[in-house]
Amino acid sequence: MAPFRHAFGRSSEVSLFTLGTMRAICSIEQMTTVLRGAFDVGINHIETAPVYGPAESFLGKSLQKLTRQGIVPDGGWVITSKLLPGLSYYDGKKAISAILERLGKSHIDNLAIHGINRKEHLKWALTGEGSDLLRWAEETGLVSQVGFSSHGSHELIQETLDSERFQFCSLHLHLFDQQRIPLAKRALAKGIGVMAISPADKGGHLHTPSSILVDDCRPFTPLEIAYRFLLSTGISTLTIGASKIEDLKLPKKLINADGPLDLEExxxxxxxxxxxxxxxxxxxxxxxxxxxxxxxxxxxxxxxxxxxxxxxxxxxxxxxxxxxxxxxxxxxxxxxxxxxxxxxxxxxxxxxxxxxxxxxxxxxxxxxxxxxxxxxxx
Ligand code: SF4
Ligand code: SF4
Missing domain, CATH: 1.10.1060 (Fumarate Reductase Iron-sulfur Protein; Chain B, domain 2)
Incomplete structure (x- = not known):
């Protein structure tokens, strides 16, 4: 069975799991191994950023290598990178061009404004220099759509979602922090793609759970039940920051597990x-x-x-x-x-x-x- 894909704004559909690249930055070989593993489990969406050290350039070289070997998901890889708010029009253009150069791409699907955490960040994107910059990036075809991540207040996230500027959002949605789930549902209802970020680490260090938590979650692991909880909410995708093939075991098991929670769960x-x-x-x-x-x-x-x-x-x-x-x-x-x-x-x-x-x-x-x-x- 082909892996399930979910709508993600108006751009290409994405797998239920997204490969975050921040943990595969020791070498190009590590990035290639993790990327190949992601392909094998049915992941087609990769999330990266200039602030992840060499991640973009390692990713670019790994993508080229795997493409030469014919290892490309159906419809191609979907790539999301990020830009910090506040840049001038000129510096923003340079930053977007540098992202594309490092990735070895003429265009990417998704560009997220990384951290609309304050009012002035939103203002930059809607009416400031960011507004012209984002329009330029879309109109020249360098990016298919623009989204945002936010660690800001609920009110600010809501205002950002309602601004009609963004086609996807990356939010902290967690089993152990469900406060933003209504915001995610609001986004989905508006056709905005929703990516849950860091469900393992910021979600409560679920890769190294306490023995009490392990016991409370049996027969599941805390990470598995957390992933299932998130997928059952109808979000588009969630990130997994793999550094080795073993980190992809759960995504492999749950790559199509977006149905409602069952009785045991x-x-x-x-x-x-x-x-x-x-x-x-x-x-x-x-x-x-x-x-x-x-x-x-x-x-x-x-x-x-x-x-x-x-x-x-x-x-x-x-x-x-x-x-x-x-x-x-x-x-x-x-x-x-x-x-x-x-x-x-x-x-x-x-x-x-x-x-x-x-x-x-x-x-x-x-x-x-x-x-x-x-x-x-x-
Ligand atoms: S008592 Fe409550 S409202 Fe007053 S300072 Fe402390 S936390 Fe704030
Ligand atoms: S239950 Fe918690 S969040 Fe609600 S009012 Fe009391 S302290 Fe505040």
Whole structure:
């Protein structure tokens, strides 16, 4: 059976899994091996970026090599690369030409504006120099369509989706962070392609799960149930950042698994939720967001989501990593941590779960504050 393909905006259809190239940058040989593996499992969509070091040039050379061997998916490879917002018209043209040169292509299907995280980024794309640049890229046929990724607020993502400028979006959609799923559904309803980014790593370090999480997810692995959850929502595709052939085992198994959740999967997802409730007791944050905005700009739901994960699933390492990046990753992540809470009490009556929010914020800070360990882009 031919691998399933999903619509992705108005450009070429894409496989359920997208090969992210940020982990195959040790050598051209590594990139070629991973690309060949992706072809073998039925992947036709590749995601890359100038900020992934040598990924684009390694990818270009690997594509040429595999093409010479006749290893090309039906309809050809679909390539998505990225451009940071804010460039001048002139520098943007140079940047797009450089992407194409590194990839050895005269055109690519998809160009994503990488990180519409602030209002000024959207303004650049809609009415600033970015507007002329993106029109030029499409009209000259250098890119088939333009999309965006965002780590910004829900309101900003919604405004970006509603701007009619973009044909696809790359969003953080995760089993353990479902806040943006309604935005993904809104995008799909408008015919905008949706790519879930980093479901394994930013989705909770699911490649190295805690023993509690492993136990909660049986008979599936945490990564498998997370992938199935995402695919069942109807998204176009999700990224897998492979560095070796073994990383493609799950995509191989799930390459056509976009159907509704079956009874066993639903049972596991319910068990996950129930055990998390039990472990958190009356301190569970339901992520309803009614408590914000906080006068001190504390991102209460996000901080308490990390607490939910640390206490509810023993996802300490992930929660600590994310918590300690607050304020250190510019507009790519939250900028204020729990220690900014002044205990004014304004949020408490807004919480339908009657949480003592300032106390829980203090507890979260105590549990998760430590030295930062690492950061992968975006
Ligand atoms: S108690 Fe703390 S978190 Fe709540 S509104 Fe006041 S400053 Fe913000
Ligand atoms: S209002 Fe309460 S339950 Fe809702 S996000 Fe805020 S702390 Fe969590």
């Amino acid at each position: 639903i049972t596991v997802l319910n068990r996950l939720k129930n055990r998390c409730f039990l472990r958190l007791g009356e301190t569970f944050c339901g992520q309803c967001r009614r408590c914000i905005p906080c006068p001190q700009d504390v991102p209460i739901p996000e901080v308490l989501r990390l607490r939910n994960l640390a206490v509810g699933y023993d996802m300490q390492v992930f929660a600590k990593e994310r918590y300690n990046l607050i304020g250190k990753a510019g507009h790519w992540w939250e900028e204020v941590d729990a220690s900014a809470c002044m205990d004014c009490g304004k949020c408490i009556p807004l919480c339908p779960n009657d949480l003592n929010i300032p106390q829980l914020l203090e507890d979260t800070h105590r549990r998760l504050m430590s030295s930062p360990s690492r950061r992968l882009w975006g």
